[in-house]
Amino acid sequence: MEKEKVLSIKDLSISFNTSSGKVDAIRGVGLNLYKGETLAIVGESGSGKSVTMKAxxxxxxxxxxxxxxxxxYFYYRNKExxxxxxxxxxxxxMRKRINGKRIAMIFQDPMTxxxxxxxIGSQIMDGMIWHYKTPKKEAQKKAIELLELVGINDAEKRMKNYPHQLSGGMRQRVVIAIALACNPDLLICDEPTTALDVTIQAKILELVKDIQKKMNISVIYITHDLGVVAKVADYVAVMYAGKIVEKGTIDEIFYDPRHPYTWGLLSAMPDLDTNDDKLYTIPGSPPNLTQKVQGDAFAPRNIFALNIDNRLEPPMFKISDSHYAATWLLHENAPKVDMPAELKKRIERMLKEAEENGK
Known part of the structure; x- marks a missing residue:
């Protein structure tokens, strides 16, 4: 059965005019998302994840x-x-037809x-009344149901609360309820668990997963936490300096990464079983995008960089039907370079663990 496309981004380039000059924040991003799927966009701060989704x-x-x-963006209107x-x-x-109604976003900090x-009640009801002219009584009933759906007890009483009267975890649940109020087809979660402690984080991720199953919606996560990605995603897009440098299924990115930047991200994840006494960090800093990037933007930080990396930008090389990476190391004439030995051991441990857990 052919998958149903919900979102298609092609060759997207975005710049910002700042006091320091023009910043080329997004440099040719392409992505597809299908119904019911979860895509995670990962990368360091400033790689362009949030800007892409704000667009x-x-x-x-x-x-x-x-x-x-x-x-x-693809959707159905009267079965068409x-x-x-x-x-x-x-x-x-956009406000009238799409925002909130078709595509909803959960931002990182619920307080802002x-x-x-x-x-709380008025804020959940607002979208229903504005988009669908829902009668107040009906909107109230649905708002209480949504609060219960996101796991808030005593929902009727909570409707009368103001944001400052709730804890961080409860506020994030309210933000999710607001995002779901108009039954969107696509939910964008921008670092939805950043401000929360670990136990609440896990509950929020489970909650979004359950809601996704019940409502068959598509979800995009923006995150730099690969632990979050492992729990929720079907597909992963790795971003660096405004470009997607690797994309594939969750298994391809975690167990068979091909881009040196992805190697660095995976190596930098804390791991209890490692023999290293230091946590790995990717050397250097991301490039200054006010200046034109020559060749591969990751080259100055890449210990495996080739001469060509300083001159030409690598294309996306196809590894499988779903797995692509933009690195000259995949060129047929490139020298054979293996991922770092410690990362190879870590991936073997991850695979073993997955097998033991029956995944």
Missing amino acids: VMGILSSNGEVNSGSIN KVQVDILKISKKE SLNPTMT
Whole structure:
């Protein structure tokens, strides 16, 4: 059965005009997402993960400029499939037709995405009343159901609370309830567990997973935490300096990574079974994107860099039908380079663990 496409990003390039000059934040990003699937976008801070998704939501800051590309969103209206290029519709249309109603976003810090002057109940009901003209009584009933769905006890009483009266974990649950209020097809989670402690993090991730199953929605996670990725994703896109440098299924990225940057990210994950007494870090810093990047942006930090990396940008090399990586090491004429030995051992341990857990 053919998979149903929900989102298609092609050759997206975005720059920002800043006091330090023009920053080329996104440099030719391409992605596809299908119904019911979970995609995780990973990379260091500043790699362009959030900017890409803000473009999908139509909420780029005023100094942002889309230089090229398209963001096509597919949905059904009266059983007829509709395709919308998000970059070509007005902000007003975006608010009316897409935001909240079709694509919803959960931001990292619930305290800044909740209105401190409005009750929790009003904030959940708002979208239903605005998008669907839902009668107040009906909206109230659905808001209570949503609070129960996201695991908040005493939902009716909580409707009257203000954000400051709730804990961080409860506020994040409320933000999820607001995002789900209009039954969106696509949920974007921007670092949804950053401000929470580990036990609450696990509960929030489980919650999003359960809701996804019940509602058959597609989910995109933006994160730099590979532990989160391992728990939730079907597919992973690794971003570096405004480009996707590797993409594949969760198993391909975790057990058969091919890009040196992905090797670095996986090596930098804390591991109790390692023999190393130090935690691995990728040397150097990401490039300054106010200056034109010559060749491979990762080359200055890459101990496996080839001469060609300083001159030419690598294309996406195909490894399998679902696995691609942008590194000259995959070229047929490149010298054979294996991943670091410690990472190889770690992957073997991860595979063994997965087998023992029956995965």
